[in-house]
Amino acid sequence: MKPMETLNREIAGLFAAKEARRRKLAKLPFPEKVRAVVRLQRMVAPVLRARGRQVRVWTIEESAPPGE
Amino acid sequence: MEKTLQVLNDLVRAGVVSRYAIGGAMGAMFYIEPVLTFDLDVFVVLPQTHGGLLTLEPLYEALRARGYREEDECVNIEGVPVQFLPAYNALLEEALAEAREMRYEATPTCVLRPEHLLAIALQTGRDKDRERVRLLREQARLDQKYLKGVLSRHRLDDK
Numbered sequence: 549m550k551p552m553e554t555l556n557r558e559i560a561g562l563f564a565a566k567e568a569r570r571r572k573l574a575k576l577p578f579p580e581k582v583r584a585v586v587r588l589q590r591m592v593a594p595v596l597r598a599r600g601r602q603v604r605v606w607t608i609e610e611s612a613p614p615g616e
Numbered sequence: 617m618e619k620t621l622q623v624l625n626d627l628v629r630a631g632v633v634s635r636y637a638i639g640g641a642m643g644a645m646f647y648i649e650p651v652l653t654f655d656l657d658v659f660v661v662l663p664q665t666h667g668g669l670l671t672l673e674p675l676y677e678a679l680r681a682r683g684y685r686e687e688d689e690c691v692n693i694e695g696v697p698v699q700f701l702p703a704y705n706a707l708l709e710e711a712l713a714e715a716r717e718m719r720y721e722a723t724p725t726c727v728l729r730p731e732h733l734l735a736i737a738l739q740t741g742r743d744k745d746r747e748r749v750r751l752l753r754e755q756a757r758l759d760q761k762y763l764k765g766v767l768s769r770h771r772l773d774d775k
Contacts, residue, residue: 573649574755579721582617584650585642592652603654604687607695608617 582608617656619694621725623682624658632678634661637715637726639701639733644748646718647730647756651748655690655697659712659728662702670702707735707770730756731763738767738775 576584589605596603627633637643640657662670679691690697703709711732718727728736734752737745752758767773 570649571755574647576650578646578718579617581645581650582642585645585653588650588652589654604692604697606617606654606697608620609695 617694617696618721618723620656620696620698621720621723623679623684623693624698625724626682627675627678630678631663632675634663635712635715635726636660637712637728639711639728639736640699641748643728644730644733644737644752644756646727647733648748648751649755651751655699657699657701659701659703659708661709661712672700672702675700707732707739707766707772710766710769711736729762730758731766734758734763735766735770735772738772739770741775 573581573584586606586608589603593603593605624636628636637659638646638656639659640655641651641653642656645651660672660675662672662675664670676686676691679693680686684691684693686692687697690699692698701708703712711728714732715726715728718725730752734749734756737748737752764773767775
């Protein structure tokens with residue numbers, strides 16, 4: 549078993565990486581964020597519908613990001 | 617979503633609304649990480665009617681004439697449920713007047729400043745608004761002096 553101090557360091561590192569990823573996401577171009585929102589909607593909609601909440605996933609045509 | 621914004625711009629050109637700006641989660645997303653939302657909040661300044669009454673009905677009528685239908689509290693415009701909210705208090709009037717011109721791909725649009733989005737979230741005060749305040753404070757580039765002015769003018773500096 550790892551000593552507590554090592555574990556704490558590892559967990560602090562994981563949280564720091566998570567924060568860095570969120571800051572990176574915040575800097576994405578807005579159309580890229582909209583694509584992410586639609587992906588989130590598609591993921592979450594079945595769960596919400598199962599709970600009885602009516603939600604509508606956006607049906608928008610978006611140009612693909614560069615490289616796709 | 618670009619087509620949705622083009623419709624909104626067309627409503628301004630036609631004089632149906634005097635001005636609009638994106639707010640809510642999508643507005644915040646111009647400055648923060650993507651967050652889950654199912655509608656597009658659009659704040660509008662409506663032209664005054666003869667009786668001085670502010671009503672969304674002419675806006676809904678103009679959208680119906682363009683083939684867009686109401687779905688609950690939203691209007692589905694090109695696949696995006698748009699919720700229109702008139703500027704109903706001094707903070708929103710100021711936020712709309714000082715909204716930023718931005719572009720979504722090739723289409724110009726108007727978005728509330730992050731300082732106003734933060735102030736509106738403080739004023740509204742639901743759990744999701746408090747989370748938005750936190751994200752804006754952490755991730756948006758806020759003009760602290762400007763923010764202080766907004767919060768003080770609208771008596772939100774103790775929140």
